Amino acid sequence: MAVDSAKLIDIIKVIADKITENREYLTQLDSAIGDADHGINMSKGFRAVVEKISDMGEKDCGTILKTVGMTLVSTVGGASGPLYGTAFMRAGQAVAGKNELDFNDLVSLMEAALEGIKYRGKAERGEKTIVDALEPAVEALKLRREEGLETALRDAVEEAKKGMEYTKDIIARKGRASYLGERSLGHQDPGATSCYIMLEAMAARLLDGKKS
C-alpha cells in the first residue's frame, strides 16, 4: 500500500461522508444512553474537516492528520471532540513529515491514535467507549501485519465490529452513559459505533478495487 497526501485526503473525505450518512443513526444511539448529539456534532466536525483539508494536497500526511485533529477539537465539542481530535493529532505526530504512508506507517499511526484516546479519556477496554472498537482493531492490525494489508485490514474491521457489538453487553463506566449504570446495558455505544464506521470507511477506500 502507498498512500500519498491526495489519497489520504480522499480517505478522510470518505470517512466524512460515512459519518454524515450515519448522522441520525449515531444521534439515535446517543439518545438512548447519552445526550443525543453524537451524530450531529461529528458530522458538523467532519464537514469542517473536509473544508479545511480539501486543498492540502501539497502538505505532508502528518500535517494533514494534525489539521484533522485540531479541526475536530475546535468544532465537535463534547467528549468526542477532544477524543477524536487527540487521536488524529497523535496519528499525525506519528507520521510527521511523511509524504507517503506504507502499511507500517498505518500501524504506527493507528497505535498512536489509540494511545491518544486512552490518555485523553483515561479509558480502558471494557468501559463501553471508543476504545472497545479501536483497541481490538489495532491489535488485529499488529497481529496480522505479516499477512499483508488486505488480510490485516479486513480482520481489524471485523474485530472493531465485534468490539462495537460487545458494547451492548457491558455497563458504561465512562462518559455520560455511566450515570445510567445497568440501564446502559443493551445499548450499543455511539462512540464505538462512530469509530467502527470510520475504520470501515478507511478500509473500504484502502482496499478499493480488491475483491472482498
Added chain:
Amino acid sequence: MKKLINNPETVVEEMLEGMVRAFPQYVRKLEGYNVIVRADAPVKGKVALVSGGGSGHEPSHAGYVGRGMLDAGVAGAVFTSPTPDQIFEAIKAVDGGAGVLLIIKNYTGDVMNFEMAREMAQMEGIQVASVTVNDDVAVENSTYTVGRRGIAGTVFVHKIAGAKAQAGGMLEEVKAVAEKVIKNVRSMGMALTPCIVPAAGKPNFTLSEDEMEIGMGIHGEPGTMRTKLMKANEVVDHLMSKILADLPVESGDEVAVMVNGLGGTPLMELLILNRKASQILEDKGIKVYRTYVGEFMTSLEMAGASITLLKLDDELKSLLDAPADTPAFKQL
C-alpha cells in the same frame, strides 16, 4: 417542536448577542467566539474566574459574569461542552496577571475540553488552576462511573469563589474556597417533562402524563429512576432525604438553600417546594441562613426542579453575603 428561534444552528450566537445588547454595562462578547467576559476585563491584579459548559442552562453561565462572580462564561453548543480554543480565548481575555481559576462541571466532555484549554494556557505561561463541581447526589459516586455530575450547586461555587477573588484572594486561596464549597454542597433534581434540543427537534425521552423522572441530569439525559407522579411534598421529601443522607449536617448547623427551576416550572411551584424543604430543615434543627428560589441552572424548557443545600461556616457565610452584581445574580 414549537420554539421561538430563527435557526437551530445559530441559537447560541443569537442568544449571546441578545445578552450583550441587554447588559452592555456588565458584559461584552469576544469577537468571533461564544465567550462572554466582564465589560471591564481583564481586571488587573484580580484572580479571574472562568466557567462555562453547554448552552441551554441559562442564566448559567454567562449570566453570572460580573462584579463578585465570574470574569468569563464560555458557551458551547446546546448541551455540548465548549471547545478548548474557545475556553483558551476566554482565559487569555480575562487573565489580569493574578491567574485564572476554571470552574468545571463534572462531565466527561467538559473536563476534557477545559483540561486541553488549561494545557494550552499553561504553555503560554498563564497561571491556571481548576476545580470540578460534582454536587449531584442522584449519581452514585463510585469508581465505576466518572463520578457525580455538576448541577445547580455550581452557582454557589461561582458566588463564593467570585467573592473571594473580588476581595483580593490569591489563586490558591480562591481555589481552596471553591473546593470547600464543592465539599459542602449537594443537589438533586427531578423532571416532569423532557426538553427539546433545538438541533435535534424532538425530546430525548418521553414521560407519560402520570410519570416523573427522578435524578435526571440537566442535559435531557434520562434519570436514575422513573416513578408515578408524586405530590410536591413527597418529591421534596425524596430529594431532601437523598441530599441529607449524603451531606454531613446536624442540628445547629447552618445551610444555604437553592430551589432551582429547570426552565418550565412556575415560581409558584418552586415556592411550594421551598416551603416543604424549609420545614424539613426546621424539623431537624438546621438553620436556613439564606434561600435562593428561581431559575439558576436550567435545562431548556424542562419542567422540574432541583434542590441544593450548602453547609456553611463563617467564611462561607461572609463570602455568600458579599455583594454581587451580574445580569442574573444581584445581591446588595
